[in-house]
Amino acid sequence: MFTSGTLREYRHKYRRVNIHAIKNWGCQILKGLAYLHCHDPPVIHRDLKCDNIFVNGHLGQVKIGDLGLATILCGSHHAHSVIGTPEFMDQNYTK
Structure with a gap:
């Protein structure tokens, strides 16, 4: 059980x-x-941010969550769609 919520919540609190x-x-x-x-x-998360x-805090552990936008990379070394939270994306992909 993760007692401190998300990393964003933790940073606001502490x-x-x-x-x-x-x-x-x-x-x-x-x-x-x-x-x-x-x-x-490979599994690609595609939406890594503090909210995920x-x-x-008690044990000092963090876990990656919210794999709802994750994809499996098949056949090539590139994802074929641009998806994620715009504020956290490389600017080259948001133009």
């Missing part, structure tokens, strides 16, 4: 977060993405 916690969360997020991308075929990262 304005100052220890740099070691931030580094730990970053490593966990990268490991989660690597896990998804290492499947055969869930925090257990």
Whole structure:
């Protein structure tokens, strides 16, 4: 159970977060993405943002959630549609 809600909620509640916690969360997020991308075929999240990262502040764990826009990368090394939250997308894709 993730007691602290999303990463966005956690940051609003706790304005100052220890740099070691931030580094730990970053490593966990990268490991989660690597896990998804290492499947055969790879799973692409496509909507990674603070609202989709869930925090257990007590244990220092984060989990990637909301895979509703995720896709499986088949056949090529590129997704064929541009999808996600515009505020968090590369500007090259939002033009």
